[in-house]
Amino acid sequence: MKKLAIVIGIIAAVVVAASVIALAQATLPGLVGEDVSPDGCLSCHRVTEDGRDHTMATMLQETHGRFSASRLADLAGCYTCHERRGDMAELMHAAHYAGEDNHFITRYNGYCTHCHSVDLASGAIGVKGK
Numbered sequence: 001m002k003k004l005a006i007v008i009g010i011i012a013a014v015v016v017a018a019s020v021i022a023l024a025q026a027t028l029p030g031l032v033g034e035d036v037s038p039d040g041c042l043s044c045h046r047v048t049e050d051g052r053d054h055t056m057a058t059m060l061q062e063t064h065g066r067f068s069a070s071r072l073a074d075l076a077g078c079y080t081c082h083e084r085r086g087d088m089a090e091l092m093h094a095a096h097y098a099g100e101d102n103h104f105i106t107r108y109n110g111y112c113t114h115c116h117s118v119d120l121a122s123g124a125i126g127v128k129g130k
Contacts, residue, residue: 040128075129
């Protein structure tokens with residue numbers, strides 16, 4: 001009787017795991033479907049829409065005005081300081097997930113795969129554009 005319960009438990013766990021993986025692959029862009037943000041930050045932050053300039057250089061000019069527009073134009077420029085300080089992840093997650101009417105969540109569903117790459121073979125997670 002115990003062996004039957006163990007076998008049923010293992011089968012149930014495999015079915016649940018397979019369902020979760022299938023759901024994630026069906027809904028998360030960039031895992032098995034088209035990667036809608038292959039350039040990471042620059043996939044979204046290079047456009048002007050809704051009457052607002054969303055380019056990285058323009059958005060960061062207010063807080064980082066002492067730097068040239070070219071230094072604010074891509075993620076490599078950000079990592080020059082923020083990787084050394086170790087606060088890049090904290091800053092980006094706070095900026096993209098804060099507030100109830102957050103544009104990243106309401107417009108882009110807040111998918112991690114808009115910014116992060118996932119190597120399906122190894123499971124390694126990276127930052128696009130870094």
